[in-house]
Amino acid sequence: MKKITVITTGGTIEKTYDEYNGALSNQQSIFSKIQATLRLPGIQINQHNVIFKDSLDMDDTDREIILDIARQAMQTSDAIIILHGTDTLELTGSLLYREINTPTCPIIFTGAMRPYEFRDSDASQNVTEALFAAVLVEPGIYVAMHNKLLAFPGVKKDRAKLTFVKE
């Protein structure tokens, strides 16, 4: 049974709707709701909800926290998945690539262009892909999204096509 650590940090994928004020914001993690819809007999998931922010509001301190938790998680995990906002995913991924460089297990970022709470969200697809990459790929730092696995460095969001690409 493989051990996978899931680090949640907010972002579009985790935004939820507040019926009192009509706002869409990061208040809680939605990862366990997605997990409940999937059949995952071969893995054990350990979830850390670390940050609840739109990734445009993340600062260097937030990224250092993610780096620290990823480093610790590497010691006990067969893979690490990081749920992250897409707008600055590139910055956090680049930091991990620079600081960790050769991780001892796959570290896989994912997120979504549309929050999980929406019917037509890409969140379930992307989380399914990140979990599958977690058991398939060599150690490295990646984005899994939209049927693509992209390895850092050189990964960035294509803001016109709303997906990730390699430079």
Place this chain on the structure above:
Amino acid sequence: MKKITVITTGGTIEKTYDEYNGALSNQQSIFSKIQATLRLPGIQINQHNVIFKDSLDMDDTDREIILDIARQAMQTSDAIIILHGTDTLELTGSLLYREINTPTCPIIFTGAMRPYEFRDSDASQNVTEALFAAVLVEPGIYVAMHNKLLAFPGVKKDRAKLTFVKE
């Protein structure tokens, strides 16, 4: 076959998500998406998309437009349904009650506390109820929502309980 006119005006029920800027706003009607999920063999629906606004942004001119279209629709409809934002539904309903008073067919407002595009939206329930009231009730001006039919005057939103009540 009963003829039902559906007037859409925006509001929470019709808010949609823009993946480019992350905003939730009124750009188009979602009524036909709900209609496509329902079995309605006994009615014929004529849809008018009139306003695309959060109801907090509606002004007197908007309400006059709704009043005019409802008046015209009465001449050819067995019932009228108005999709409306919940925050000022009370104002538009009160205007129609004051100006039309004794309509020749049921005029039924509905809306939602959570946009239709969300998995856990109350939009489908409320539209199903409004369509059912349209074939069941006597002429009058009503809100159909959350398994309740409330007749104007004296209908208002309970902002703590997020539902409509009679004063």
Place this chain on the structure above:
Amino acid sequence: MKKITVITTGGTIEKTYDEYNGALSNQQSIFSKIQATLRLPGIQINQHNVIFKDSLDMDDTDREIILDIARQAMQTSDAIIILHGTDTLELTGSLLYREINTPTCPIIFTGAMRPYEFRDSDASQNVTEALFAAVLVEPGIYVAMHNKLLAFPGVKKDRAKLTFVKE
């Protein structure tokens, strides 16, 4: 707060899938799953799961049980909803009409052409309509389905159009 008794008897609406043998059958009630998706602040539901059968397999004893429970429920309920298979709904409805005739509260049958467990089921629509009729209509024995409320006697399934009609 109105008191509604829900009597479940199986039928297509309640069929569930067994992954071991690939069969679709009546093993349990799905009513509470539908209830959990609806907003029903004005009613209190008391649920009795009485029979778990395809309605083609119901016999006179089954129909007598439904009649007895409906009779008892009338004493403490503001309305009664009966989930029933569509193939013999007409028989059970006719029995109740003949034996009870003038009920003290609305007794509303509903069901579905496609089991609730399917994405495109009409179950949620029909249950929403039955619950709404429960708070709106005069005492009587009805079917609520597909945006129609039909009063016994003379209600039957249109097997070509897959909906209920009045003779």
Place this chain on the structure above:
Amino acid sequence: MKKITVITTGGTIEKTYDEYNGALSNQQSIFSKIQATLRLPGIQINQHNVIFKDSLDMDDTDREIILDIARQAMQTSDAIIILHGTDTLELTGSLLYREINTPTCPIIFTGAMRPYEFRDSDASQNVTEALFAAVLVEPGIYVAMHNKLLAFPGVKKDRAKLTFVKE
């Protein structure tokens, strides 16, 4: 842009419900419905609907047809996905392994324990995984299902746990 050939053969994943007779059977492919829910900017899919059968009803002729089409598809595809019933997937996979042995591209079987048309189906997860494996893995003959990628030979259905395992 990678070219992926999808061969559909029926099985549980593709069973659909007939409202006239209440039967669940293989009448058409559901693959394009799943495809419409996924974001797949990096691939081009060529779909062949070959067989419409519960895999317990497949015979040697059916398996030879699948083998022939897979052989042809290898010449123009970067990967092949085969939707197949789980009960005899092992037999078809073993045939392809024996006859093709070292394919020129990944050949990935998938299916589901619950038909796609059901709300709680594992079909979307499994197809997402098969499509992701199609762009990630080395040539070989595999099953992708439930967050596992299993290579033939020695793959079989665990009928107690309702998933695939390696002997």
